């Protein structure tokens with residue numbers, strides 16, 4: 001089952017309540033929330049207050065992607081703000097195993113994110129600690145970037161690792177996802193597709209989400 005997680009980085013921040021509320025009727029499965037600190041990535045986006053506000057405006061699960069240094073410092077606050085999934089970058093913490101444990105202790109599902117240059121081997125000893133692996137298909141920090149085709153090989157590799165592990169782990173991809181790349185990433189084994197521009201840039205968001213899903217049905 002393919003799930004679509006629209007990234008609210010591409011939404012109208014001045015109308016976030018309505019933007020988020022519209023997504024459920026449009027067929028979204030999750031709301032992807034990009035948190036950036038201006039250190040781990042060269043951009044600043046939003047914090048716990050916005051996650052709380054988004055929580056009040058949707059019943060969809062909140063998929064919070066922390067692009068912040070030492071994410072363990074803020075896991076409790078994002079969980080309390082209403083995050084259902086909290087994903088931390090393998091590159092942002094010296095204690096990935098511990099950070100993932102903290103996410104589950106805080107009552108959220110734990111995700112681990114890999115930058116494009118990061119080897120999937122970093123997952124080898126933590127698959128029992130994660131509910132989701134997010135393979136970045138662009139360098140994190142900005143919406144609207146071009147998909148990096150070399151990531152298809154990484155997605156397929158991670159899919160094999162997950163299947164061999166026997167754990168129920170979602171494989172999410174993020175960056176440059178449109179109808180064409182949706183088909184490619186799904187064929188490689190991804191089952192959760194984050195899409196910013198492709199959803200919020202469309203005239204008809206329901207149609208855009210359905211189009212992504214239909215292209216991803218392989």
Ligand SMILES: O=C(CO)[C@@H](O)[C@H](O)COP(=O)(O)O
Nearest residue numbers: 140141142143144176196197
């Ligand atoms: O995490 C990020 C960027 O850091 C993504 O969630 C982007 O926001 C996706 O945007 P599009 O590439 O779909 O426009």
